[in-house]
Structures are given as C-alpha cells and as structure tokens.
Amino acid sequence: MLRLCGSWRCEDKGLSWRREGRLRKEKERKGKERDGGREKGYMKRRGLAGMVVAVGFLTACGAHLEDGLRGGQSDNVIESEKGEAGNSLEADDEANSGNQLAEGDVLPEYLRGVDLTGGEPVNHEFAEVTVHDPSVIKVEDTWYVFGSHLAAAKTDDLMNWTLIDSGVRKGNSIIQDAKVQMQEAFDWAETDTFWAPDVVRLADGRFYMYYCNCEGSSPRSALGIAVADDVEGPYEDLGIILKSGQSAGTPDEEGGAYDARVEPNVVDPCVFFDESGRLWMMYGSYSGGIYILELDTETGFPIEKGYGKKLLGGNHLRIEASYVIYSPETEYYYMFLSFGGLTADGGYNIRVCRSKNPDGPYFDAQGQDMIECRGRAGSFFDDSKAQEYGVKLMGGFSFSCAEGENGQSRSGYVSPGHNSVWHDRETGEYFLIFHTRFEGKGEMHQVRVHQMFMNEDGWPVVSPYRYAGEKLGPVDEAAIPGVYKLINHMHDISAVVKNSEDIVLKEDRTIGGSHEGTWELKDDHRAVIVLDGVEYKGEWILEWDQFGCKNVLTFTALSEEGCAVWGSGYRAQ
Numbered sequence: 001m002l003r004l005c006g007s008w009r010c011e012d013k014g015l016s017w018r019r020e021g022r023l024r025k026e027k028e029r030k031g032k033e034r035d036g037g038r039e040k041g042y043m044k045r046r047g048l049a050g051m052v053v054a055v056g057f058l059t060a061c062g063a064h065l066e067d068g069l070r071g072g073q074s075d076n077v078i079e080s081e082k083g084e085a086g087n088s089l090e091a092d093d094e095a096n097s098g099n100q101l102a103e104g105d106v107l108p109e110y111l112r113g114v115d116l117t118g119g120e121p122v123n124h125e126f127a128e129v130t131v132h133d134p135s136v137i138k139v140e141d142t143w144y145v146f147g148s149h150l151a152a153a154k155t156d157d158l159m160n161w162t163l164i165d166s167g168v169r170k171g172n173s174i175i176q177d178a179k180v181q182m183q184e185a186f187d188w189a190e191t192d193t194f195w196a197p198d199v200v201r202l203a204d205g206r207f208y209m210y211y212c213n214c215e216g217s218s219p220r221s222a223l224g225i226a227v228a229d230d231v232e233g234p235y236e237d238l239g240i241i242l243k244s245g246q247s248a249g250t251p252d253e254e255g256g257a258y259d260a261r262v263e264p265n266v267v268d269p270c271v272f273f274d275e276s277g278r279l280w281m282m283y284g285s286y287s288g289g290i291y292i293l294e295l296d297t298e299t300g301f302p303i304e305k306g307y308g309k310k311l312l313g314g315n316h317l318r319i320e321a322s323y324v325i326y327s328p329e330t331e332y333y334y335m336f337l338s339f340g341g342l343t344a345d346g347g348y349n350i351r352v353c354r355s356k357n358p359d360g361p362y363f364d365a366q367g368q369d370m371i372e373c374r375g376r377a378g379s380f381f382d383d384s385k386a387q388e389y390g391v392k393l394m395g396g397f398s399f400s401c402a403e404g405e406n407g408q409s410r411s412g413y414v415s416p417g418h419n420s421v422w423h424d425r426e427t428g429e430y431f432l433i434f435h436t437r438f439e440g441k442g443e444m445h446q447v448r449v450h451q452m453f454m455n456e457d458g459w460p461v462v463s464p465y466r467y468a469g470e471k472l473g474p475v476d477e478a479a480i481p482g483v484y485k486l487i488n489h490m491h492d493i494s495a496v497v498k499n500s501e502d503i504v505l506k507e508d509r510t511i512g513g514s515h516e517g518t519w520e521l522k523d524d525h526r527a528v529i530v531l532d533g534v535e536y537k538g539e540w541i542l543e544w545d546q547f548g549c550k551n552v553l554t555f556t557a558l559s560e561e562g563c564a565v566w567g568s569g570y571r572a573q
Contacts, residue, residue, distance in 0.1 A: 107404070111483055114570055117406055118550025119572060128161065129163050129446065132418070133435065134147050134419075136422050142155070152174055158431060158433075173234060174232070174234065175237075194213060196267065200300075203297060221267050225241060225301070238300075242302075246258040259288070260287040263307060264289060267320070268321050270324055290335075293309065317375040319337055319338070319373070319386060321337060321338040323419060326358075335353050336419055338419070343443065347415065349489075350393045350394045352390065353391065394413075395492075397487045399464075399545075407545070413439075413448075415436065435448070449466060450463045451472075457537055461538040468544040480519065483505075483513070502514055515532050516532060517532060517533075527555040535559065536558055550572035553571075
C-alpha cells in the first residue's frame with residue numbers, strides 16, 4: 001500500500017532565470033551537497049536576485065501546455081532588482097522521461113479497445129503569469145494576486161492572467177519608489193527585495209498591503225503596512241509594525257532577547273476577518289513557527305505589542321506561508337501551510353489543518369494539535385518530524401501517458417505551494433491559488449488555480465487538474481467504470497514526484513490493477529474510494545485533461561489519516 005500516514009528559510013522567493021541553467025548543470029555534481037546547501041544557506045547565503053517575471057501566453061490544448069512552457073513566453077520581460085534579465089526556456093527543453101513509453105512498449109490488456117485520444121481535441125485558452133507566492137483578493141468581478149518581488153497580476157476568469165507589474169525598482173506602479181519609501185525596512189532586513197505580501201480592504205474602503213522584507217540568510221526581517229485608494233496602487237508606506245532577528249543587546253518585540261528557535265521570523269503575512277468581524281494577522285515561517293495577533297479593524301495596526309500567540313512550529317521547522325479561510329458550511333477555520341523547501345528539489349507541498357476559532361488551537365485529520373508540530377530540540381529543518389502533521393493536499397505529481405494517448409510529454413507539478421484560497425459564498429465554490437514549478441523546467445514557475453471541495457468529513461480536497469471552468473454536478477454512475485490514473489500523494493515531504501499508477505474501476509464497484517478495493521457514488525457526486533483497505537472520501541468531477549485534450553471523469557478524495565488520492569480516467573467523457 002502506498003501510504004506513509006500513520007531557523008529559517010534560506011531559499012529565495014524565486015531564483016533568477018540566468019541562474020537556472022547553472023543550477024541544473026551543477027545538480028548532478030553536487031548531489032547530496034545541494035540538498036544540504038539550503039541548510040548552509042540559512043546561515044550564510046546572501047540574498048539572491050529577484051525573479052524575472054514574464055506574462056501571459058495563450059495555451060491551446062492542441063498545441064499542448066508543454067509547447068507553451070517551452071516557447072510561449074512573452075517578450076514582455078521585466079528585469080529583476082539586480083538587473084538580471086532573460087527568461088528563455090529553450091535551453092530547458094528536457095524530455096519528461098518519467099512519462100515516456102520505451103520503444104516497443106505495448107498497451108496492457110485493460111487499455112486495449114479504450115479510445116485514448118478522445119476524438120476531436122477539446123481546447124481551452126490560458127494566459128499564464130509568473131507571480132511567486134500569490135495572495136488573492138477579489139474586487140468587484142476581478143481577482144488580483146500579489147506576490148514576492150512586488151509582482152501582481154489580475155484575472156476575470158481564473159484562467160487568463162494579466163501582469164500588472166513586477167520588480168523592486170523605481171517606477172513600479174504598485175509601489176513607485178519602494179527603496180525610498182521603505183528604506184527603514186530594507187535597512188533593517190539588510191536586503192533589496194520584498195517577500196510575500198497580503199492585501200486586505202478595510203472599512204474606510206482603502207486597501208492595506210502587509211509587506212515583508214527579509215535578506216534570506218537569517219530571520220532578520222521587517223513586516224510593515226502600506227495603503228492605497230486603488231487595489232492596483234500606488235501604495236504609500238505607513239511604517240513597520242514588527243521586527244525579528246534582533247541582535248544581542250537589542251530587545252525584541254516581547255522586550256527580551258530574540259531566540260530564533262522559539263520566536264517567529266516576521267514574514268508571510270495573511271490578514272483576514274473572522275466571522276465576528278475581528279481582524280487578525282497570521283504570519284511566520286522557519287525559525288520559531290507560525291504566529292497570530294489581532295489587528296485594529298480601523299487602522300490595521302496591532303492592538304497589542306508583541307508577537308502574539310504561537311500556533312505551531314519551532315526549532316527551525318520548514319513550515320511557512322499560512323493562509324486562513326472560514327467555511328460557513330463546515331463552520332471551521334482552515335489554515336493552509338507549505339511544508340518543505342520551495343525550490344524544485346525542496347519537496348514543497350500544501351497542507352491544511354482546522355479550528356473552530358481563528359486563533360486556534362488547530363488540529364489535523366488525525367486529531368493532532370498543531371502546536372506539537374515542532375522540530376526536535378537541537379534539530380534543523382527536521383522534515384521527518386514535520387511530515388507527521390497536517391493534511392497533505394498536494395505535492396509534486398505527474399500523470400502518466402499511455403501509447404497512443406495525446407500529450408506524450410506531460411509536465412507534472414514540482415514543489416507546488418505558497419497558496420491562497422478564494423471562497424465564493426454565493427456559489428459555494430473554493431479555489432486553491434498557488435505557484436508551482438514543473439518537471440524538467442528547473443526553477444521556472446507559474447500561477448495555477450485548482451478547484452477545491454469539502455468532503456463529507458469537512459476536509460478540503462483538491463481537483464486533479466487546473467481549473468478550466470468546470471462545475472460540480474451530478475455524475476452518471478454508468479460513466480464511472482474504466483481505467484484510471486491514480487496519484488497517491490502520501491504523507492511524506494519529498495522531492496520525488498509521485499507518478500501515477502493504473503487502476504481499473506469495474507462495473508461491480510470493485511477496483512483492480514495496481515491496487516485492490518471498491519468504489520462508490522453517493523449523493524450524485526460524492527466519492528468513496530477504498531484502496532488496500534484504506535477509505536478515502538471526496539468527489540467525482542468531470543474535468544479537462546490539458547495534455548490529453550479531452551474531458552475526463554476524475555475523483556479526489558482524502559483518508560482519515562490526511563492522505564490525498566486522485567484519479568483521472570483515460571476515456572473521454
């Protein structure tokens with residue numbers, strides 16, 4: 001059975017494109033040394049160049065996403081903060097060998113006679129964008145995402161994105177002269193860039209951006225607020241509200257000596273209103289963990305001095321990027337987190353826990369209090385401890401391709417993470433918005449949106465494919481039997497991409513192939529999948545397979561231990 005249930009970040013918020021080729025060439029030579037490089041960088045790496053951002057190319061299924069990733073980038077490239085430019089992917093045209101059939105391979109018997117092509121290709125158009133650490137806000141009929149390096153983009157359909165601006169430089173329309181306005185924050189953090197901001201609208205109708213500055217080799221960071229009359233800016237600085245990484249002799253926010261093992265690195269803010277109208281900011285990262293403090297609903301500033309209340313983490317555990325939503329249907333607050341390292345070889349993955357209160361305590365599906373999720377005393381980046389906690393929704397994965405099926409060169413997700421979530425209370429829809437890297441593409445990354453649903457146990461499950469306008473609705477039970485590609489995300493933190501296996505859902509509601517079990521359709525679209533004795537609950541949904549150029553029936557489901565499985569049918573629907 002495929003199951004594993006049972007201080008400070010050194011990675012930059014996006015590597016420059018010019019470093020990508022060098023990193024790739026060095027990968028084999030460095031081997032394990034590279035895996036340990038991030039840990040070393042925690043202590044000594046000096047800030048990396050900001051991400052070069054490119055906007056929007058149109059992707060039609062007939063040309064495949066792979067082709068878009070390879071050559072479809074716009075020439076509208078904005079230079080990074082250090083003046084580095086160039087985002088060419090031509091040199092990164094590596095074959096996705098993990099998904100290629102070897103010469104002479106033949107179809108297994110259970111796939112013979114299945115229409116693998118799907119007939120006429122089904123096409124959708126996308127305008128892609130690169131925004132690292134996307135945090136979402138919706139204003140009227142437009143969604144906006146704000147990310148690291150003063151990057152922002154917008155969309156009216158969650159499929160076609162338009163870049164607003166990017167780069168910490170004079171003339172950026174979001175913050176026009178950030179290095180002058182936020183000089184105190186830059187000086188404190190000893191850096192020249194921004195990390196993941198969050199934007200919220202307060203009662204005065206203005207937009208408040210919670211920004212953070214961090215150099216990258218230590219938890220010395222500044223978190224401040226800027227305000228604008230328009231969501232797109234320009235934002236004007238209101239000043240620093242929190243600092244971390246104070247040196248000996250300088251009191252921290254609690255009035256004592258800063259201890260990185262216990263106290264937070266003040267980055268990755270998430271600001272939200274609870275159901276009673278109180279305003280909160282959740283924040284933190286490697287070092288002392290994730291914290292929450294209450295804010296004044298009118299000014300947006302902290303009500304009390306100090307770091308606030310600790311929710312999880314400590315001893316430099318690799319957990320960051322908290323994001324909180326409330327679900328009226330379940331009456332829970334959900335805290336989404338990214339575990340592992342964000343680089344292509346870091347094993348980044350998205351997890352969730354929940355609470356009846358905005359300030360916790362938060363629990364995972366196994367009933368574990370997340371406050372116990374911390375590294376062992378004296379440890380550093382203890383992933384073996386971290387992976388025991390949280391509900392893992394998504395890690396690196398890749399759906400395989402059979403001989404004769406469209407999309408021979410499928411490009412799976414690598415290190416997906418640092419998400420935000422949009423919940424539409426009118427329609428009841430949930431959308432997971434995150435950045436991801438891709439197989440064979442180095443540190444190149446783009447924004448992706450996947451629809452998300454609440455299963456019957458009140459836990460979110462994520463659709464296997466990117467959002468293409470699909471709607472949850474009744475499923476014909478007669479359409480379910482067939483061969484499916486199975487992804488088991490397991491519960492580990494690993495850079496190894498999970499490749500799909502084939503399973504056969506039979507008409508008698510049993511499952512064969514790589515795993516044995518049963519399947520069930522409940523309440524029109526609820527899915528109950530049993531694999532090797534483990535029960536998973538979720539949803540059936542008709543989705544667009546972007547590589548296969550066809551609509552297929554899929555399932556997404558979660559076990560009681562917090563492990564996610566996905567299934568994607570071969571047969572076009």
